[in-house]
Amino acid sequence: MRHCSSGQGMVFMNDTMQYGGIPYLLYYLFIKKISQVKVMDLLRMHNNDLSRTLEYLNKISGHENEKLFPDSGSNTDTKNNPVIEPEAIMSFLNEKNIKVITIGDAVYPYILKQIYAPPPVLFYMGNLELINNFCIAVVGSRKCTSYGREAARYIAGGLSENGITVVSGMALGIDSEAHMSALEGKGKTIAVMGCGMDRVYPPENRDLFSDIIDRGLVLSEFFPGTPPYKNNFPQRNRVISGLCMGVVMVEAGNRSGASITCELALKQDRDVFAVPGNIFSQHSMGCHSLIKRGAKLVDKTDDIIEEFSYIFKKSSLSGTGEAGKAPKELGDIGESSATAKQDNMKGAPHEEKPEGDGPELNSTEKKVMDSLGYRPVSLERLVRETGLHPVKVMQALSALELKDRVRVCGTDCYCLMDNME
Numbered sequence: 096m097r098h099c100s101s102g103q104g105m106v107f108m109n110d111t112m113q114y115g116g117i118p119y120l121l122y123y124l125f126i127k128k129i130s131q132v133k134v135m136d137l138l139r140m141h142n143n144d145l146s147r148t149l150e151y152l153n154k155i156s157g158h159e160n161e162k163l164f165p166d167s168g169s170n171t172d173t174k175n176n177p178v179i180e181p182e183a184i185m186s187f188l189n190e191k192n193i194k195v196i197t198i199g200d201a202v203y204p205y206i207l208k209q210i211y212a213p214p215p216v217l218f219y220m221g222n223l224e225l226i227n228n229f230c231i232a233v234v235g236s237r238k239c240t241s242y243g244r245e246a247a248r249y250i251a252g253g254l255s256e257n258g259i260t261v262v263s264g265m266a267l268g269i270d271s272e273a274h275m276s277a278l279e280g281k282g283k284t285i286a287v288m289g290c291g292m293d294r295v296y297p298p299e300n301r302d303l304f305s306d307i308i309d310r311g312l313v314l315s316e317f318f319p320g321t322p323p324y325k326n327n328f329p330q331r332n333r334v335i336s337g338l339c340m341g342v343v344m345v346e347a348g349n350r351s352g353a354s355i356t357c358e359l360a361l362k363q364d365r366d367v368f369a370v371p372g373n374i375f376s377q378h379s380m381g382c383h384s385l386i387k388r389g390a391k392l393v394d395k396t397d398d399i400i401e402e403f404s405y406i407f408k409k410s411s412l413s414g415t416g417e418a419g420k421a422p423k424e425l426g427d428i429g430e431s432s433a434t435a436k437q438d439n440m441k442g443a444p445h446e447e448k449p450e451g452d453g454p455e456l457n458s459t460e461k462k463v464m465d466s467l468g469y470r471p472v473s474l475e476r477l478v479r480e481t482g483l484h485p486v487k488v489m490q491a492l493s494a495l496e497l498k499d500r501v502r503v504c505g506t507d508c509y510c511l512m513d514n515m516e
Contacts, residue, residue: 116145117195118184120216123152125318132212138198145199191319193218193292202226209475209485210337210363214316218292221312225285228260229406231399232335232360233277234353235269235345240378243346246370247272250343253396255280262287262338264331265304265313267297269345269353274303278310285338288315289331290323332356333363340403341366343393347381354381357390364475366402368393456498459483463491464511467501471508 123129129152141147188195196203198215204227207213219226233251235243251261251273261277263270265286277284286307290296292315295304307313316334317327332355336342342360344367347353357367369390372379386392393399456464466472466480477492478485492509495501504510 114181114185115197115200116149117197117216118181119149119153120145120197121184121195121318123149124215127152131215134215135198135212138215143199145197188218188319191293193220193319194223195219196223204338206340207334207337209478210333212333213337214334216316218315218317218319219312220292221308222283222310223312225260225283225312226314226338228282229258229403230260230262230285230339232262232339232342232356233269233273233345234263234335234342234347234356235273236347236351236353236378236381237266237268237270238378239268239272239346240373240376242372243269243378244272246372247345248276250345250370250393250396250399251284252276252280254399255282255284257396257400258282259400260285262335264289264328264335264352264356265296265300265307266352267299269347271300271303273345274307274311278306284311286311286313287331287335287338288313289317289327291315291317291319291321293319294321294323296323328352329355333359336360336363336365339365340406341368341399343368343370343399344382344385344390345370346372346378348377349380349384351381354384357381357385364473364479366391368399368402370394456495456500459487460491460495460498460500463488463495464500467509467511469511471504471510474507474509477509 120134124131124134134148137148137151138145141151196217196219198208198213202223203217231254233247233254235247239247247269251263254261255277257280259282261273261282262285263273265271265274265288270286274284274286284307286304288296292313295301304313314334315321316331321327329352332352336356336359339360342357342365344353344357360367367385367390369382369385369392371386371392371394372382374383391398391402462481462483463477466477474485474488474492477488481488483491492501496503499512501509502512
């Protein structure tokens with residue numbers, strides 16, 4: 096047993112990294128209410144070492160918080176020293192058949208780590224192997240038309256048949272159709288929930304929930320028992336887009352939850368696709384708005400697959416190779432993406448850049464320079480196109496700024512200096 100140095104912190108039973116540190120991380124996130132952004136900042140401060148991060152949190156912890164499990168039966172004085180019993184926490188999760196991964200686990204998707212404020216923990220039920228598959232999100236309105244339902248089944252089914260895992264939010268309407276159709280293919284499906292894993296929402300999808308657990312994967316960043324609060328869903332949507340290389344909007348209005356997902360996808364530098372619909376229908380306004388802004392119009396699965404030819408040959412997605420496996424890291428996409436990938440909504444063609452004079456550049460800086468143009472390029476995209484670790488990209492960008500070769504042009508976006516000659 097270990098006390099905080101002040102004698103008034105929580106009591107840690109055994110070592111902080113027991114059970115991979117999961118009980119203690121849950122305590123700080125859901126009892127201490129430390130924000131996910133703060134936890135991620137602390138992890139970066141400690142070089143992504145979860146053990147050191149938890150030790151630091153223990154050191155600075157107050158003493159006024161309640162126990163995670165008040166009826167744990169401990170004899171410890173909990174008035175000033177709230178107790179965490181790892182066995183009780185893990186037993187609680189096991190009783191509900193809920194498993195957990197943390198951002199420190201090797202299986203945690205690299206692509207999700209790159210978004211702003213990735214969830215430090217993910218609760219799951221089902222086949223976790225799907226989480227690192229090549230994923231495409233299919234989203235749309237709850238109140239959809241028969242055309243929208245048919246289009247969702249057609250697109251999601253085609254993606255899954257090609258070994259691509261379909262991600263959606265298990266809502267009524269388009270989401271449900273996408274999940275059901277994808278389950279029939281080899282790519283399967285992932286549902287990302289906006290509530291605790293032990294709460295099926297909407298309740299009408301109880302059978303679908305069970306089917307996805309049996310043949311797919313259900314995820315949530317919310318602690319079991321969390322109700323489906325309205326504010327949970329925009330937060331959930333960033334995970335849907337963050338898991339995927341692209342998002343397809345099938346049918347939605349201009350201010351729908353699906354539109355929020357697509358906006359988040361753009362900020363995360365994901366490809367965005369839209370299925371055209373009836374020009375007289377309010378249900379198609381969201382899709383048409385995206386197309387006007389540059390989203391790729393799709394009317395068949397091949398329209399989506401061809402955008403990722405720089406990652407996979409089509410034959411491997413069609414079953415003759417290893418289908419549906421995502422790159423181990425975004426960087427595995429490699430340099431070929433700089434010339435092979437079509438620029439959709441996000442930006443700049445890769446202009447030829449004159450060599451110019453000035454301070455000499457090292458190989459890393461040159462590689463980053465080659466992926467930049469005179470229009471904004473996001474940090475996430477630079478990581479993906481250069482194949483470099485995010486830290487190396489940031490170091491190179493800092494050096495290039497000092498050498499007057501690159502400037503910041505927006506939130507986490509960079510471009511070449513306009514006066515380069």
